[in-house]
Amino acid sequence: MEEKQSILKFMIIEHGILYNLLVGFRFQSSSAQNPQAALRNFSKFKEKLTPHHFAEESIIFKMDNKITTVPIIKVLKKEHTLIEKIVEKIDQNIANNEDAEENAANLQRLLRNHLNLEEKRFYPLLDKQLNDKEKEELIQKVLSITQPKKGILQKLGSLFG
Numbered sequence: 001m002e003e004k005q006s007i008l009k010f011m012i013i014e015h016g017i018l019y020n021l022l023v024g025f026r027f028q029s030s031s032a033q034n035p036q037a038a039l040r041n042f043s044k045f046k047e048k049l050t051p052h053h054f055a056e057e058s059i060i061f062k063m064d065n066k067i068t069t070v071p072i073i074k075v076l077k078k079e080h081t082l083i084e085k086i087v088e089k090i091d092q093n094i095a096n097n098e099d100a101e102e103n104a105a106n107l108q109r110l111l112r113n114h115l116n117l118e119e120k121r122f123y124p125l126l127d128k129q130l131n132d133k134e135k136e137e138l139i140q141k142v143l144s145i146t147q148p149k150k151g152i153l154q155k156l157g158s159l160f161g
């Protein structure tokens with residue numbers, strides 16, 4: 001049977017945007033030579049990270065009555081906490097005009113591992129266990145948090161049609 005909806009495909013796009021914002025910050029501005037650029041670029045990353053984590057924790061990870069992925073969800077939640085702790089450290093680095101490169105490298109490693117676990121294990125399982133209607137509803141709920149701007153829904157809709 002052909003699979004029409006895929007939360008995995010949707011999340012790979014979301015994750016790609018998120019990861020690239022961090023890579024951009026790390027290579028352009030984590031070395032404290034341009035604090036204004038560091039603040040601007042790290043803020044862009046956080047503006048994407050915060051709603052992404054919120055959508056996963058408030059909507060997707062709450063589906064655990066429907067799916068058999070509870071042990072993975074526990075790991076993923078722990079990783080969110082670790083990621084957010086390093087984000088706070090980098091905020092402090094930037095506020096104190098310090099080099100954030102070491103923390104940024106750690107964050108990049110941690111984020112890559114986390115996204116891999118979601119993309120290789122968690123989202124494929126979720127796709128198998130939900131029907132197309134449930135997946136569509138889930139994607140729309142996530143979009144209402146991560147992409148609330150008008151018009152974005154139609155634009156993205158063509159990717160999943």
Ligand SMILES: [Fe+2]
Nearest residue numbers: 056076114118
């Ligand atoms: Fe996550």
Ligand SMILES: [Fe+2]
Nearest residue numbers: 015052056118
């Ligand atoms: Fe994610």
